[in-house]
Amino acid sequence: MSKRKPKLYEPCPIARSVDIFGDRWSLLILRDAFDGNRRFGDIQRSLGVARNILSHRLRKLVDAGILKMQSASDGSAYQEYVLTAQGERLFPIVVALRQWGERHLFSCGERHSHLLERATGKSVPLMIPVARDGTILTPEAAYVEKVI
Amino acid sequence: MSKRKPKLYEPCPIARSVDIFGDRWSLLILRDAFDGNRRFGDIQRSLGVARNILSHRLRKLVDAGILKMQSASDGSAYQEYVLTAQGERLFPIVVALRQWGERHLFSCGERHSHLLERATGKSVPLMIPVARDGTILTPEAAYVEKVI
DNA sequence: CAGTATCCCTCAAGATACTG
DNA sequence: CAGTATCTTGAGGGATACTG
8 A cells, every 4th residue: 555546535435444444454453342352452462463553553543433542441541442433333344244254264164253142142144235125135236326 | 464474374254354355455346346347447447556456456356256257248358357156245245334434434515426226226224233133233232252 | 458577666564672 | 551663574556568
């Protein structure tokens, strides 16, 4: 990601999203946030990322309104990084990514982590786009209306 | 993404997904694929990406089983890049990304593209994770079972 | 048109030392 | 512990010329 174009006016929501998460670590930081990892050091150890990089990414996510800093809940003097309301709404993306990965990125006997419901202990149902009439929305049944 | 750790055994599906799309262009290429953009040159112009980079990304996506090359449908001698079945299952991720971006990355009067249903011309309902009992699955109601 | 090859440059990322 | 500062490296990316 160098020598980037100015990125003047980007009318595609996906393009703007990629501007925020389109790197090696941001989505993993968000995964950790949903898993309840709030402290700098915990995230750093969990990801194995260099601390200066983590510092940059956290700042970027805070600036984007996805995370916020607040005083640590355990009374220590330090800060925690927690999801904002806007950040919590990334849950569908994280779930969709995880479900796709669970299905397609592991060979048959290979073990991997699972997303489960706390209430039942069973796997979360596959998330699928639904149309207004309640049927499954296939890619062909949707289209993107471009702005002029 | 330099000096990467060997990435020996990565048990998290999101981490593996990020290994595939965790860059500036792959998600945009997939967006274009869902929009029906199949030709190298069309994608290149659409994204404004350098051709050598696009070449690399396309190969990576083909290697990952997300895209496949096939002869052009218009009878020309060239190839097209189209989604595989596995690639089509990325639709939820692309939709979730787009919906989140539509909602959070544009200021009030700012125009942006919209995802619509072909049948009705209306916007696609917001995709939300649902639990087995049919209720909305909140982040707190789910957890990740790690492998040992 | 659809790429590949080459060159160059920037910056993400890593390692480590340092500060409050 | 939670970062910041500094240095280094190399991969990602851009531009362009070239080939089938």
